[in-house]
Amino acid sequence: GENVEQHPSTLSVQEGDSAVIKCTYSDSASNYFPWYKQELGKRPQLIIDIRSNVGEKKDQRIAVTLNKTAKHFSLHITETQPEDSAVYFCAASPLNRDDKIIFGKGTRLHILP
């Protein structure tokens, strides 16, 4: 089955700087890669996703890149703000097979003032 590894587990960046979180996956059939943000005590919420037919996707300060050959994908947050502090989870899914979404262990992002 699919296995998703996520690094780092904790990341501290100065407000205004960029943050990068990296994930690798094992199942070459995976073709859907969502990123979820989970604030303390709240539900995970989708912030951006990418499908395997594109290599990069951007939404304002957030971007995701995908390297299918290397089986890794990354989340980039630019001009970080205090409200970006949260736990971020990457996930992978072979949507056209058995559909299950497998999550990484998460990255706790701290934005320092």
Added chain:
Amino acid sequence: EAGVAQSPRYKIIEKRQSVAFWCNPISGHATLYWYQQILGQGPKLLIQFQNNGVVDDSQLPKDRFSAERLKGVDSTLKIQPAKLEDSAVYLCASSLDRYGEAFFGQGTRLTVV
């Protein structure tokens, strides 16, 4: 649009007792997931339904956990008997179809004492 509803929000039980969680997915969503999220970890898939059929329950501890989705709408997850290590947040999520974003409920925080 109404989100995924879960109840109860919190539950405290003694070990060896039984407990049940309820989930009402977004109307029209065919896919329903139950995830277990232990503190500080990513969501771990327990079971996935497509309509009222089980797609994947390979990670469900079937000696104590059971789940059903009668009529392909609401779902219940039961633990009997509970163990201390079952303390976690149980998240229900649903998606429209196999190509869609998974929307999470607020979760049920279970504490087994």
